Amino acid sequence: MTRSAAPTAAMTFLGGVGTVTGSKFLLDVPTGRVLVDAGLYQGLAVHRRRNWDTFPVDPATIGHVLLTHAHLDHTGYLPRLVRDGFAGPVRCTRETADLAAIVLRDSAHLQEEDAAHADASRFSKHSPALPLYDHQDVERALRLFSPVRTGAHVELAPHVGATWRPAGHILGSATIEVRIGASRVLFSGDLGRAHHPLLAPPEDPPEVDTVVVESTYGDRRHPLPDPHVLADAVCRTIERGGSVLVPAFAVDRTELVLLELQRLVREKLVPDVPIHVDSPMALAALEVYRRAAARGGSQFRAEARELVAGFDDRSVHAVHDVAGSQLLNRPSQPCIVISASGMATGGRVLHHLAHQLPDRRNTVVLTGYQAEGTRGRQLAEGDRQVKIHGRYVPVRAEVVSVPDFSVHSDGTETIEWLSRAPRAPRTVYVVHGEPASAHALVTRIASELGWTAVVPSPGERVLLD
Structure with missing residues (x-):
């Protein structure tokens, strides 16, 4: 210039x-x-x-x-x-x-x-x-x-x-x-x-x-956190033989959802069912969090290192390959699946939604802001069908919004x-x-x-x- x-x-x-x-x-x-x-x-x-x-x-x-x-x-x-x-x-x-x-x-x-x-x-x-x-x-x-x-x-x-x-x-x-x-x-x-x-x-x-x-x-203004919303949704779903699908952003949101689910299991507020993290991007981000927590620094809380270590809990299963992801489209037993993207705009979560939304036993948990024009926004606003991969999918599964993770x-x-x-x-x-x-x-x-x-x-x- x-x-x-x-x-x-x-x-x-x-x-x-x-x-x-x-x-x-x-x-x-x-x-x-x-x-x-x-x-x-x-x-x-x-x-x-x-x-x-x-x-x-x-x-x-x-x-x-x-x-x-x-x-x-x-x-x-x-x-x-x-x-x-x-x-x-x-x-x-x-x-x-x-x-x-x-x-x-x-x-x-x-x-x-x-x-x-x-x-x-x-x-x-x-x-x-x-x-x-x-x-x-x-x-x-x-x-x-x-x-x-x-x-x-x-x-x-x-x-x-x-x-x-x-x-x-x-x-x-x-x-x-x-x-x-x-x-x-x-x-x-x-x-x-x-x-x-x-x-x-x-x-x-x-x-x-x-x-x-x-x-x-x-x-x-964000509502006061209510841990019962997520816990009750998980319990209802497992009782009726369904699975819980959590579209979650790969960076930070997956970490927070994992922490909360592990707390609920530890305190016996929800059944101890398998938790699958089905997002290569989220798994890579988890590793960045592990390394950063090990280094420490002023951006972390004092307890962060111990909390991040909990990501390796035996009940958490990392899904790396496409074959493993496809098995979660129709889980063989009640479970919790965390998959990107958080607003259901792309990624593996779309395949899970296409298979699981038509089943009334299942629940989709939305964990944060859903922008205009996204499938997450449509689900949050109660649409009874959403378009996925060129076809309309009926929404019969329960949809629950949990704003606590914002x-x-x-x-x-x-x-x-x-x-x-x-x-x-x-x-x-x-x-x-x-x-x-x-x-x-x-x-x-x-x-x-x-x-x-x-x-x-x-x-x-x-x-x-």
Whole structure:
């Protein structure tokens, strides 16, 4: 970027606006460009199609990508960015780098599968159908990762630096403070909660001029945890000879579900039936959690190492191969199956749903936020049939929502986190939420904190200094 006589820093909202996916925030600074998060759009088709739009700036002009955490809606566009010319360093915590490798390789596999399916079914208007990116793009992207130490200031360019602080959302998640000359911008990423069983709560915000904060649950408050909901659902299902299917995100959600199920078995609140983890991605993530807990560090609670060791309990069975997964479509005995994805958008869980939803003996347990346009959202809203692999499947199984596993802060928790800032920022930009959630949080920030808060528009550009 060419310097002007009076250089001005600016931010453009390229994603994560009007929806909970696709987070991308572009910083134009006097010495170049920095992209905070490179998320993939998921959910509604109108959102997913945006992944194919030409990127608003030449990716080769971006000097750095900074990642808040490993989830696909914050990292999943990165291989496409690399395919189109980005070649700079990708900065994030060590654990985010480890988990992102798992997430992105799985995403490339799904992209390639989707393209092959579109070709075979002549569904695509292109011949041959191409994936958004492939495994080679992912490997090129992974070679750009340059992990940073939490809490340390990292120089990105002259007068531009960044600091990552624990966000308590998933392993390795962080808020990012970007310093541009005298200006300070804080990106919340996805904020965690105070009672995550493995991770410490989010670190308080530092003194900054601008805050970009998520609003996934900005219009509601999480109910108090009720362990009886999950326990009762499991007991009912086992008593009628059925099995429990838990669509769960491979990163963090599977770990939390396992911890809770093992506690319920240990306290004899549910029968001791086999628990199958049927997701290669989740099994790989479990190993990252094991290694990280063994190393320790400030992001973990004191008891985390002992809890993570419990993942190897004799009742937990890892399912690595396709043949083993197929056996779980019609289990030979009552059991619990945990499989990705958490919103039932893809992966092995779709095969299990197709076979198990028509059986009234079974139960599907939804354990977190279900975005618009996903099968999980359809099940949560009571749809009596869902489309899987081109065919409609009747929903006769019981569907139970258990919100206790959410690791997103709710509206009140986000307000409390913001209120601990040393001083009021000039502006708070509320992003990464459906419109009702984002606008509700803006209203609360203005009325309860007295701060200027805005829901930006897609593509909107604002000055930072």
